[in-house]
Amino acid sequence: MRIFLDTANADEIRQATKLGVISGVTTNPSLASKEGIGTLKGYRDAVLEITDVVDGPISVEVVSVEAEAMIEEGWGISQWHPNIVVKMPSTRAGFEAIAQLSADGVKINQTLCFSVNQALLGAQAGSAYVSPFVGRLDDVGQDGMSVVRDIVSVYRKHDITTEVLAASIRNPLHCIAAANAGAHIATVPFKVLTQMIDHPLTTAGLARFTQDWESATRQ
Numbered sequence: 539m540r541i542f543l544d545t546a547n548a549d550e551i552r553q554a555t556k557l558g559v560i561s562g563v564t565t566n567p568s569l570a571s572k573e574g575i576g577t578l579k580g581y582r583d584a585v586l587e588i589t590d591v592v593d594g595p596i597s598v599e600v601v602s603v604e605a606e607a608m609i610e611e612g613w614g615i616s617q618w619h620p621n622i623v624v625k626m627p628s629t630r631a632g633f634e635a636i637a638q639l640s641a642d643g644v645k646i647n648q649t650l651c652f653s654v655n656q657a658l659l660g661a662q663a664g665s666a667y668v669s670p671f672v673g674r675l676d677d678v679g680q681d682g683m684s685v686v687r688d689i690v691s692v693y694r695k696h697d698i699t700t701e702v703l704a705a706s707i708r709n710p711l712h713c714i715a716a717a718n719a720g721a722h723i724a725t726v727p728f729k730v731l732t733q734m735i736d737h738p739l740t741t742a743g744l745a746r747f748t749q750d751w752e753s754a755t756r757q
């Protein structure tokens with residue numbers, strides 16, 4: 539399972555890239571707004587900065603809600619850089635935009651996916667990636683990871699090549715479960731990436747090795 543970073547913060551992306559563990563980035567309007575980005579131009583500038591740091595798919599979400607506007611906006615976004623993947627919501631208008639843009643060669647990440655049916659339809663429409671939102675399903679008392687598992691299983695049964703991108707990941711256990719479920723990718727916030735690295739026994743073990751080595755070199 540590949541790991542993408544779920545952020546619009548270039549510094550976080552720089553730090554994570556240095557570790558050699560991330561191969562793409564996902565953004566959305568909320569993440570952009572968290573970075574003080576409030577215009578399409580600002581979003582574009584931030585994304586172009588990210589493309590300088592990461593050589594992999596960068597998902598950028600449309601903010602239009604009508605099909606025609608989504609198609610126009612999505613096409614425009616796709617022209618920013620060859621690594622751009624356009625995020626389209628799992629709505630009727632979204633499916634129309636996915637069908638049109640994927641036929642025109644634009645890579646689509648079908649976002650806000652909460653069911654196997656939405657994932658099945660999105661794959662037919664031409665989504666390159668589908669993003670089931672694990673944490674948001676958990677938040678409303680539904681098992682988010684079971685949706686990931688079911689999408690992976692149905693796609694496998696029917697030789698569907700759309701990649702399953704586990705999103706709305708809230709903790710390290712979600713990452714393990716997504717990998718076990720067979721998700722192709724998990725997109726993780728920087729905080730979760732840090733939690734995946736840190737282990738108290740590693741920290742304690744390293745402190746002990748350092749201490750023992752220092753006392754040995756003092757003898």
Ligand code: E4P
Nearest residue numbers: 544564566673674705706707
């Ligand atoms: C990524 O593609 C999604 O937009 C993101 O993972 C949503 O996460 P959230 O539910 O924590 O906002």
